[in-house]
Every structure is written in structure tokens, then in C-alpha cells.
Amino acid sequence: MTSASFPYKAVIFDLDGTLLNAEHKLGDLTIKTLKQCTNLGVDIFIATGRNYPDVYKMVKKLAIDDVVLVTSNGARADFFNGKKVLQHYIEPHIAKALFQTPFDATKLYLNSYQGDDWYINQPVPQWQQYFAESGYSYKLADFTTQHTQEVEKIFFITKEVENPIGLAPIEAYVHQHFADVVQITHSMPNCFEIMAKGVNKGKTLSELTTMRGYTLSECIAFGDGMNDIEMLQSVGKGCVMANAEQKVKDTLSSLEVIGNHKQEAVAQYLQNLLAKTND
Incomplete structure (x- = not known):
């Protein structure tokens, strides 16, 4: 009480x-x-x-x-x-389409949280400092063939932390093609995040x-x-x-x-x- x-x-x-x-x-x-x-x-x-x-x-x-x-x-x-x-999961067919979003892999990382797993398209050893307390880590994934079960969040992060401008084309693409079916936000200026609509x-x-x-x-x-x-x-x-x-x-x-x-x-x-x- x-x-x-x-x-x-x-x-x-x-x-x-x-x-x-x-x-x-x-x-x-x-x-x-x-x-x-x-x-x-x-x-x-x-x-x-x-x-x-x-x-x-x-x-x-x-x-x-x-x-x-x-x-x-x-x-x-x-x-x-x-x-x-x-x-509240992103619907599988929407997640599959989002995974095919065109982006510059030399400037951005593509990630997903699916169930208890974190997937990423490239290794980023320097990120481990943020997860030292939990010991949590990512799994490498090929998003052209990645499964679409239990997709909680899909997110893009710029490789240059102080230069989030690289997210602009991704945001424009998602707004154009998915605005009616997803929710978007930023946890940091260089991190663009996508969840199911209304989440x-x-x-x-x-x-x-x-x-x-x-x-x-x-x-x-x-x-x-x-x-x-x-x-x-x-x-x-x-x-x-x-x-x-x-x-x-x-x-x-x-x-x-x-x-x-x-x-x-x-x-x-x-x-x-x-x-x-x-x-």
C-alpha cells in the first residue's frame, strides 16, 4: 500500500x-x-x-x-x-519490407530487437562499453534473409555519433512508405527507431x-x-x-x-x- x-x-x-x-x-x-x-x-x-x-x-x-x-x-x-x-510486435510482412530499406552501410548500422535477441548487420566492438553492466551483446545478421518473428523494434544508427544527418534519407523513406503502419522516434539524435503503429x-x-x-x-x-x-x-x-x-x-x-x-x-x-x- x-x-x-x-x-x-x-x-x-x-x-x-x-x-x-x-x-x-x-x-x-x-x-x-x-x-x-x-x-x-x-x-x-x-x-x-x-x-x-x-x-x-x-x-x-x-x-x-x-x-x-x-x-x-x-x-x-x-x-x-x-x-x-x-x-506489440511489428507485423512480419512490414518488418520484412523495412529490412529491405535502402541505406548506405558505410555510414549506418541496421539493427533489430526480436524477442530476446539483438541483431545487427556489422560488428561494432566499441559499443560493448554501453553493455558492460549487463553483458548483453548482438548477433550478426543478413537482413536480406533475416526472419521476421517477434520484431519489437528496428533501428538505424549512424557510425558518426556527432553527425546524425546521415539518417535523413532513411527517415524520408520510412515516412514515405510506412507512415501509416509504424511508429517512429529517436532515443538519441543519431538513432532512428521504428516500432509497430501506436507503440x-x-x-x-x-x-x-x-x-x-x-x-x-x-x-x-x-x-x-x-x-x-x-x-x-x-x-x-x-x-x-x-x-x-x-x-x-x-x-x-x-x-x-x-x-x-x-x-x-x-x-x-x-x-x-x-x-x-x-x-
């Missing part, structure tokens, strides 16, 4: 650039804070563009069995204990909180990316990270901007709420 003095039924977090610290890990203060929230009966939702197995391994140290993991930008939701709650973090979280008997208006959420916008607009209290790209801040100009993820700003913000709860 939620503490009468804690103002929210649930706390909702993005991971990269929000809950994770500078080392792409859950910091000690963050772990302590999430456990304190759980002890008060507050629900925990982690909502990310990452895939389920990656997130599961990353948050295992929390040891909170009923935390809900919303992954692939809302295409899938699971309890930490392994129970799958919902999934986003906000919509999936709305489904999940309804299952719990309350609404997103009774929740607080934290995020930094374009793929967090629907989520942050839907909750009772949305907080934008100081390190968020300017486009996010401009879109959500009415929301409070808090500190930087590198200093565990989310945990510090919640500690202030918890202190008021204990007064």
Missing part, C-alpha cells in the same frame, strides 16, 4: 541519460533510493529503448521482484520475475498503470530523450534531465528540468521527496 504522504503511486524512469550514471550503471544512491520507494509501496517502472534481456541483467542487483520493465520503447513489458505482461512508452505505461488500478496522472517520470516525450507528457509530474538534448527541452518547456544523470540527479530528486515523506 502506498504511503499516504508520498505523492505518487509510481515512479517511472528512462535508463540511458537518466537513471544510469556516467559509467552506464546504476549507482549506489540510485539502488538505495529505489528500494526505499518500494518499501513505501510505490510501484517502479523502468521504461527504455533497450531490449528486455539487457535491462533484466542490468537491474538484477535491485532485487525488486515486481518492478516492471518496459522495453523497446514500449513494444514489450515484463515483470522482473519473468512474467511477460504485454507485447510508445507513454501508451504502454498507460496500459500498465490501468492494470494496477490507477492512471499516469498519479505518477512521476524522468527522461531525457525524444522517445520519452509521450511518457513525460502523460504523467502527473514529468522531469527532464539537464543533459537532455535541447529539442526535448524545447518540446517540454513547461516541465521541470533537474540535474545531470552523471551525478545521479534522479536519486537526489527522489531523496528530497522521501525526506518530506518522513517528516
